[in-house]
Amino acid sequence: MQFSKMFIPTLKEIPADAEAISHILMLRAGYVRQLAAGLYIYLPLGLRVIEKINKILKEEMNAIGAQEITMPVLHPAEIWQETGRWDDIGDEMFRLKDRGGRDMCLGMTHEEVITWLAAREIRSYRNLPQIWYQIQTKLRDEARPKSGVLRTREFLMKDSYSFDADEDGLERSYQLHAEAYHKIFSRCGIKFYMVESDPGMMGGATAHEFMAPSPAGEDEITLCDKCGYSANIELACSIPKKIDVQDWTFEEVYTPEKRTVQEVSHFLKLGPEYFIKSILLISDDGPVLALVRGDQELHEKKLNRIIGKHRPAQKEEVKDIIGVEAGFIGPMNHKMRIVGDTYLKEGIYVSGANKPHYHTKGIKPGKDFDAEWYDIHIAKEGDFCHKCNAPLGVERAIEIGNIFKLGTKYSVPLKAFYLDKAGQEKPIIMGSYGIGPARIAAAVIEQNNDKDGIIWPTSIAPFDVEILPLNMKDTKTVEVAEKLYKDLTGEGVGVLIDDRDERAGIKFKDADLIGIPTHIIIGEKNLKEGLVEIKDRKTRDVVKVTVEEVAEKVKTPG
């Protein structure tokens, strides 16, 4: 491809609206343009990257026996009403009416549609298993589109769905996907982890996410280097650091105007880990007192699974219910439900005395108060693995893929049943698996860039090689460049030739920005000795080779 004939609008300056590195570089290097919040146009270079990723997706999906189909983006409301999601999902679904006044929506995902299909077409265990997939546009009215292509309102997704006769079959389909995903992300040159995740509203019991570590990510994951435990922070378990059990006797301490753990900790010259933080919450079944150690944070989502929907109590409510203002609440002498963090059980602590300006020292859980014990703290850096006790790390990451075991959540309401060998009618056991190609592209850029631009891995680079004839007015340069272009292209190498009549500096800058992995630099001086340079974008290593050697060297780099 000739640079001069391709629309590659590079930008010298950093666009004001971009913050994430991948966003800045995709805009600057001419891969995408933004139409509105969360809506992007893919320019020629950007599309080439997405298509290369899609090709890998298809190859690996086909390799596990998945079959490509394509489903509509516009859905009738009925199927969403049948699964209950028409009402469960709020503003995030784009809804509309057709001219006949029928309710419709734009597909955020395709469980409903594909289950509708399965319900109609699969009747016997003989039709199972099946894995169907598509690479299709999804629309979600995101509350906050952000970080360029990472979180958009319209995006492409590879979504596949498995249909099995039983749990064993589902496990097999799930594993096939996990393996395919490992291959896909490895081929795309991404550093990633597979982590345990919260199935959330998708339903089902088991779910994993594929996470590409990057500061631009929206998720946090905990990782254990020793045993490999890895989980989204939304459900990650951890053991807080051990503390020495004190031999304090039970006594009230005067703590005037000291309310927060930090204030009291400072006042009594004791580390925050010797405190019990008591937080009053209002659940649908009344007030609940949640307890975590002073150096830990309460995990709302974990607590949510135990006590259901809840909200923090307001100042007035605290006074009414406990009889003392927030800041002096302790776990003792309450009739209400108390949920304590498991790791609070051992030890002797300080907490509020339920009396203004007093705290109690020497509280022994189990003796001075009792509670239901669960892991309800947020795992953090410095905590220990609950499986092997090794130190845990916490990293930010971009979610690039996920796999869910759905079970019968969709097959039952949409009546996707089959007859088993015994002639018994049973619901199909389903799984759902997603990958966002745009997120792969963005994650790869986040992980592979330098001050000058993008550094693509060859597998998803828009081209394999860029030829830079430095002086287009020099006939010999042009002649050699065109010959190399023809030769390489003839051998199946994807080549971009910068045939613009621009100065060398501009060509170098643009080439670095765009990030094609190998550059062939043709300069007049070297050419006089019959030499051209092959430069590695990543290492910046340059080797001089004769014109004749180029094709061979490019094919076997290094």
Place this chain on the structure above:
RNA sequence: CGGGGCGUAGCGCAGCCUGGUGUAGCGCACCUGCCUUGGGAGCAGGGGGUCGGAGGUUCAAAUCCUCUCGCCCCGACCA
């Protein structure tokens, strides 16, 4: 939806606080010519603006006030 920031030429910005400096400015990009060709050159000339929009205050508004739209960031949300 809560909090914050920003809308001035294609892009990046100054001017706004404290209204009036004459035709609203600068850099880059763009057009013409010359020159130049190994890291976003140089010289000369040139084109391009509803100052996001509406209303108001005023003799006078890019500047002050009200409303509104858009975009970004933090949080909430995220099937």
